[in-house]
Amino acid sequence: MKKFFSLLFVLGLALSACGTSPTQSVPPIQTSTPSLAPTATQTPIPPTATITPLPTIPTFTPTFDVSTIVTVTPAEKAEYPTIDSTVNVKDYFPEILENPSPNATDKILKFLNEGGNGETLVKRLDEVYMKSDFRGGYALRDVTGDQVPEFLFVEVNYFGKPVVFSCQKGGFELISVLSGDFEFWDYTFALDDLNADNIPEIIVTGTGGVSFPNSKIFFYEWVGNKFSILGQLNFLALRQIQINDSNGNGIKEISFTGGNPGCLSCTNFIPQRQRTVEYEWNGKEFIEISSTFTSPKYRFQAVQDADAAINSGKFDEAFSLYGEVISNKNLEWWSPERFTYEQDASQRWIPEITSILEPIKDPSEYPRLAAYAYYRIMLLHLVQGQEAEAASAYQTLQETFGTDPYAAPYVEMASKFWEAYQSTRRMYDGCAAAIQYAVEHPDILVPLGSDYHGWQSHIYEPADVCPFR
Numbered sequence: 001m002k003k004f005f006s007l008l009f010v011l012g013l014a015l016s017a018c019g020t021s022p023t024q025s026v027p028p029i030q031t032s033t034p035s036l037a038p039t040a041t042q043t044p045i046p047p048t049a050t051i052t053p054l055p056t057i058p059t060f061t062p063t064f065d066v067s068t069i070v071t072v073t074p075a076e077k078a079e080y081p082t083i084d085s086t087v088n089v090k091d092y093f094p095e096i097l098e099n100p101s102p103n104a105t106d107k108i109l110k111f112l113n114e115g116g117n118g119e120t121l122v123k124r125l126d127e128v129y130m131k132s133d134f135r136g137g138y139a140l141r142d143v144t145g146d147q148v149p150e151f152l153f154v155e156v157n158y159f160g161k162p163v164v165f166s167c168q169k170g171g172f173e174l175i176s177v178l179s180g181d182f183e184f185w186d187y188t189f190a191l192d193d194l195n196a197d198n199i200p201e202i203i204v205t206g207t208g209g210v211s212f213p214n215s216k217i218f219f220y221e222w223v224g225n226k227f228s229i230l231g232q233l234n235f236l237a238l239r240q241i242q243i244n245d246s247n248g249n250g251i252k253e254i255s256f257t258g259g260n261p262g263c264l265s266c267t268n269f270i271p272q273r274q275r276t277v278e279y280e281w282n283g284k285e286f287i288e289i290s291s292t293f294t295s296p297k298y299r300f301q302a303v304q305d306a307d308a309a310i311n312s313g314k315f316d317e318a319f320s321l322y323g324e325v326i327s328n329k330n331l332e333w334w335s336p337e338r339f340t341y342e343q344d345a346s347q348r349w350i351p352e353i354t355s356i357l358e359p360i361k362d363p364s365e366y367p368r369l370a371a372y373a374y375y376r377i378m379l380l381h382l383v384q385g386q387e388a389e390a391a392s393a394y395q396t397l398q399e400t401f402g403t404d405p406y407a408a409p410y411v412e413m414a415s416k417f418w419e420a421y422q423s424t425r426r427m428y429d430g431c432a433a434a435i436q437y438a439v440e441h442p443d444i445l446v447p448l449g450s451d452y453h454g455w456q457s458h459i460y461e462p463a464d465v466c467p468f469r
Helices: 104-113 118-128 299-311 315-327 336-345 365-383 387-401 408-424 427-440
Strands: 137-141 150-154 162-168 171-177 186-192 201-208 214-223 226-236 240-244 253-258 275-281 286-293
Touching (some): 118 137, 137 186, 150 186, 162 186, 162 201, 186 240, 226 253, 286 299, 299 315, 299 365, 315 365, 365 387, 365 408, 365 427, 387 408, 408 427
Antiparallel strands (some): 137 150, 186 201, 240 253, 253 275, 275 286
8 A cells, every 4th residue: 555644653741641741742743535537528608698796705814713712621630540660561562563453452551550651651652663654643642631641542453443541530441432433444643732722632534545545534622521523624645734823823724735646547637736725723613724736837727826826815926826827938738638648648557558649739828828817917916006017917918919819818808807997997897897708708718727627627617717806
């Protein structure tokens, strides 16, 4: 099985098996289910006679209200057994744990209840635990708020699930199996307080599949007398999870990186890039606050990244990316023919597959995308009150592509916007005219993003050509 992401191991130590846990620092851990694979046929968007009122753009900047934090009742303070210094952890784990090691959880429970030191156990597991890039884990940490650390452990074998041992009436016992009611090949976990209630959540990742791995992430928190699932996410081909407070608001974000399967037979996943999606607790649930890809390889990807940056309010980034669309000669071209060719190329390891001829470069793509980029630059200037710069961008568009037959629809759309905007000085009216043009000329959307651009591509609709309201 391919190894796709890093395993988390020790997340914190405590003074004793059932002693009071000091404040621990937690290292990062290491996950959206893909849409249906694209087909090679683009279905045109039928024009309509009239345009409906412009939709409101969703906001990507959540507002967090501290008053919405749920007050969690911690478990009652636990009684714990006395530490017996004569209990030798090597008697329980004399050598490297075999894979699988089905008796490991029983040995851990016996060691702790016979007076073994939890800190000593963690150190020994550091030495003998079968480390893996994508499964397993162990930690000593208070996850119930009872001021006594629990011991969390994942068996290093297929279907080994995270278990939690907690001090109950002077001894450790199993209080929960955290698997999300699913059966996966591999499980791992991490700990961190993601909703600022002073009790760490247990982030459990279950992964199934080999060359096409799909992961489910469950956010567990102690509520009353049990662990409850605060949220659940899906992620394809998970490679890494990171936790930090990048915006400094006191609420940590959790990001998942991956999204590009490694299987040779995944022909409909061409082209693809590594994707990072970031989530944050908004007081009620985990919401997506950003989604980014690695640097674009193809020109259409730079267009889509720039448009996405605008929707996230990252105007400087959008300016830069539109500039790349216009001037970066290293960005590669894409077309329906290249999509078919690359699908075939990915299958050439199969002897029965007959290779097709490599297509020639599509001469229409660059003028279309570059003209669209100039149009969007014009919009960016206007929305920031930079009238002179917008007029300059519009003039450059007309001078550069005014007579180019491939770029003509984009130049005309820009003109429709400009004329409507000049008459009222309202972005809404300009956008209405541009969107109406896209409704009446749906082919203008296809080069920007459609099914032949791959499964990660945004499929453009008329409202996408002018997002300002």
